[in-house]
Amino acid sequence: xxxxxxxxxxxxxxxxxxxxxxxxxxxxxxxxxxxxxxxxxxxxxxxxxxxxxxxxxxxxxxxxxxxxxxxxxxxxxxxxxxxxxxxxxxxxxxxxxxxxxxxxxxxxxxxxxxxxxxxxxxxxxxxxxxxxxxxxxxxxxxxxxxxxxxxxxxxxxxxxxxxxxxxxxxxxxxxxxxxxxxxxxxxxxxxxxxxxxxxxxxxxxxxxxxxxxxxxxxxxxxxxxxxxxxxxxxxxxxxxxxxxxxxxxxxxxxxxxxxxxxxxxxxxxxxxxxxxxxxxxxxxxxxxxxxxxxxxxxxxxxxxxxxxxxxxxxxxxxxxxxxxxxxxxxxxxxxxxxxxxxxxxxxxxxxxxxxxxxxxxxxxxxxxxxxxxxxxxxxxxxxxxxxxxxxxxxxxxxxxxxxxxxxxxxxxxxxxxxxxxxxxxx
Amino acid sequence: xxxxxxxxxxxxxxxxxxxxxxxxxxxxxxxxxxxxxxxxxxxxxxxxxxxxxxxxxxxxxxxxxxxxxxxxxxxxxxxxxxxxxxxxxxxxxxxxxxxxxxxxxxxxxxxxxxxxxxxxxxxxxxxxxxxxxxxxxxxxxxxxxxxxxxxxxxxxxxxxxxxxxxxxxxxxxxxxxxxxxxxxxxxxxxxxxxxxxxxxxxxxxxxxxxxxxxxxxxxxxxxxxxxxxxxxxxxxxxxxxxxxxxxxxxxxxxxxxxxxxxxxxxxxxxxxxxxxxxxxxxxxxxxxxxxxxxxxxxxxxxxxxxxxxxxxxxxxxxxxxxxxxxxxxxxxxxxxxxxxxxxxxxxxxxxxxxxxxxxxxxxxxxxxxxxxxxxxxxxxxxxxxxxxxxxxxxxxxxxxxxxxxxxxxxxxxx
Numbered sequence: 103x104x105x106x107x108x109x110x111x112x113x114x115x116x117x118x119x120x121x122x123x124x125x126x127x128x129x130x131x132x133x134x135x136x137x138x139x140x141x142x143x144x145x146x147x148x149x150x151x152x153x154x155x156x157x158x159x160x161x162x163x164x165x166x167x168x169x170x171x172x173x174x175x176x177x178x179x180x181x182x183x184x185x186x187x188x189x190x191x192x193x194x195x196x197x198x199x200x201x202x203x204x205x206x207x208x209x210x211x212x213x214x215x216x217x218x219x220x221x222x223x224x225x226x227x228x229x230x231x232x233x234x235x236x237x238x239x240x241x242x243x244x245x246x247x248x249x250x251x252x253x254x255x256x257x258x259x260x261x262x263x264x265x266x267x268x269x270x271x272x273x274x275x276x277x278x279x280x281x282x283x284x285x286x287x288x289x290x291x292x293x294x295x296x297x298x299x300x301x302x303x304x305x306x307x308x309x310x311x312x313x314x315x316x317x318x319x320x321x322x323x324x325x326x327x328x329x330x331x332x333x334x335x336x337x338x339x340x341x342x343x344x345x346x347x348x349x350x351x352x353x354x355x356x357x358x359x360x361x362x363x364x365x366x367x368x369x370x371x372x373x374x375x376x377x378x379x380x381x382x383x384x385x386x387x388x389x390x391x392x393x394x395x396x397x398x399x400x401x402x403x404x405x406x407x408x409x410x411x412x413x414x415x416x417x418x419x420x421x422x423x424x425x426x427x428x429x430x431x432x433x434x435x436x437x438x439x440x441x442x443x444x445x446x447x448x449x450x451x452x453x454x455x456x457x458x459x460x461x462x463x464x465x466x467x468x469x470x471x472x473x474x475x476x477x478x479x480x481x482x483x484x485x486x487x488x489x490x491x492x493x494x495x496x497x498x499x500x501x502x503x504x505x506x507x508x509x510x511x512x513x514x515x516x517x518x519x520x521x522x523x524x525x526x527x528x
Numbered sequence: 529x530x531x532x533x534x535x536x537x538x539x540x541x542x543x544x545x546x547x548x549x550x551x552x553x554x555x556x557x558x559x560x561x562x563x564x565x566x567x568x569x570x571x572x573x574x575x576x577x578x579x580x581x582x583x584x585x586x587x588x589x590x591x592x593x594x595x596x597x598x599x600x601x602x603x604x605x606x607x608x609x610x611x612x613x614x615x616x617x618x619x620x621x622x623x624x625x626x627x628x629x630x631x632x633x634x635x636x637x638x639x640x641x642x643x644x645x646x647x648x649x650x651x652x653x654x655x656x657x658x659x660x661x662x663x664x665x666x667x668x669x670x671x672x673x674x675x676x677x678x679x680x681x682x683x684x685x686x687x688x689x690x691x692x693x694x695x696x697x698x699x700x701x702x703x704x705x706x707x708x709x710x711x712x713x714x715x716x717x718x719x720x721x722x723x724x725x726x727x728x729x730x731x732x733x734x735x736x737x738x739x740x741x742x743x744x745x746x747x748x749x750x751x752x753x754x755x756x757x758x759x760x761x762x763x764x765x766x767x768x769x770x771x772x773x774x775x776x777x778x779x780x781x782x783x784x785x786x787x788x789x790x791x792x793x794x795x796x797x798x799x800x801x802x803x804x805x806x807x808x809x810x811x812x813x814x815x816x817x818x819x820x821x822x823x824x825x826x827x828x829x830x831x832x833x834x835x836x837x838x839x840x841x842x843x844x845x846x847x848x849x850x851x852x853x854x855x856x857x858x859x860x861x862x863x864x865x866x867x868x869x870x871x872x873x874x875x876x877x878x879x880x881x882x883x884x885x886x887x888x889x890x891x892x893x894x895x896x897x898x899x900x901x902x903x904x905x906x907x908x909x910x911x912x913x914x915x916x917x918x919x920x921x922x923x924x925x926x927x928x929x930x931x932x933x934x935x936x937x938x939x940x941x942x
Contacts, residue, residue: 400826
């Protein structure tokens, strides 16, 4: 029986040694210049200006914000609404002797620290709300006929920040709230309510006052007073101690079940400008055509920046003093709004940026990193629905920032998209 | 027979196993890759020549007519081990590679007509680089550091059907019909240091498939002189390109028709003594930029040149080394080569290489077969960028005649 010849075995063994010993791993760029078609180190930055912009007013409720707003200034008109259910907080045996509402002021616009600007005091009209409302549904148009609500009183408020404002609630109204609440508990299914809290509207122009909401303020304790809006009830209470009722002082501060504010805006931007506001949420849509970029499918986006320029001198600019505004961007699902302005109302967001950015030190330039968004457009050009700008706290306090739009007379101030891209040299 | 077959299979598995755990020439990232010296390890030992030399079963298979002079079934398989050392910008780097080269079987159909069926690597791409670079974004003041990691791999594989017909003892013609598969992968990642920039990654695969043919002849005007030549006309095929990028898993499949260049080669062999032979060969191709393939379609800057391979070799035969004769002794050979490739540097000058080759043929199992070992030592360069490469390539080829497959013990009829 034949076997593999010994010489062959020796040769194979020698070959094995040669084969194994020669293995090494090149892992460096030495000699890379010998290869044709290596990506160049010079990459490209291109920029373009927007070709379209539009205003988008989403119907958002700011009932969950930290602020309540009352005032009429800078083309904003705001009124606040609050609603309590006092029966829920009262003990079984009590006598209430006084009921008052406490509000705490926050920011004032215009600034009261500038002595050259006259800031009037705010006179508020207090109305009783006869229709049902919910703080999560305070979208524009809610309580549209508020001026028909019964006026209960007016309050004059000093335009001082961090000040407390008291309104003595008519006792009959408080009693009605308690009685209706108890009756509602008994009925369970049929509404017996006829009173749904109070509405505070401005009676004069020229000032905007922020009050802290139930979300923005807090209940007080033995050492600090409440900063949230509260219904303060004082009197006497009796509690059962074994078999005897013992009286004690009644002092209750109750947070409202629902509170929020509604704003209307009559601001019209001048030509070449666009409005981004909070409190009255207003967003701007901007479109950049990328046809000349996406046709080269090998280009990959290394970085993309969306730049917009504010006009701080525009008279419609309204920002509370010592308040920094942050903004966010996002992408839209389609670009129908570019050619069909009426379709703006149906535009939807595809992606909202998570990072909030502020204007630069000169309060002029706003830069957003939109690398992910533009990269997605390169992969799917049909997804380019444009970008939007919004404040990062749309349901918070009132503010309005004016930006230059795509038609502004100064071309260097038009919204710009900067793209840094890379591609293989071949 | 069974034992021989098992031994053959085990050897085949050993040599045929390709471990992609190393890199090849730095120039293999160009075009279709680094051209492989075809024809067998004996041809490598003769500096890539021997187109006009037919004296044993170790003939140069690049000339299809040479198979006509074999008298028995042949099997050959080969692989190579290479080490490349690059010098560029004052730095050096080395890498090595193991790869298969050739599996071919030749069978006699008639006394004059032989066919061969085989698979051969025609080009090879095997390279990985890791380079710190700085991106300059023109049009802005931005500069960003990044790491470029690139992997090139792939190559060309030909499946060949060789037809050889011996018209007389002095003249033979041949025809090769082959199907080529080209697979070129380029994976490039740009990893930016700063998180302000998104990393970029390209994964490109270009494939080509197409038929080609080659005709060849060998003429022996005298007993000691052989003239061989081949011609391979330009042939067509189809390219397709897939690109995957990291901006959304985008895949683009583009296609176009393609061509492979025509080729012409010829060689002269002279035997001044019955145990000595001198060979001289010249091979060239006729290139167009379009032949580089679909990966280069958007690059108008690349220049290609017609390559030229020149080789001169000398061999001392083993005693009684004739076809079908006694193969009891070793053969030795050596040569000198000069090659000008179709790749060019940015100045438009072709990349050239020169070197020497050495080889030996060792009889295996007496009459059974041969082990050919060839060593190439050369230098290749692109002077404009200062990138030069020294290479050491070892080719191993095992050849077995049909006696390998015969029974050890003939059956004795009862």
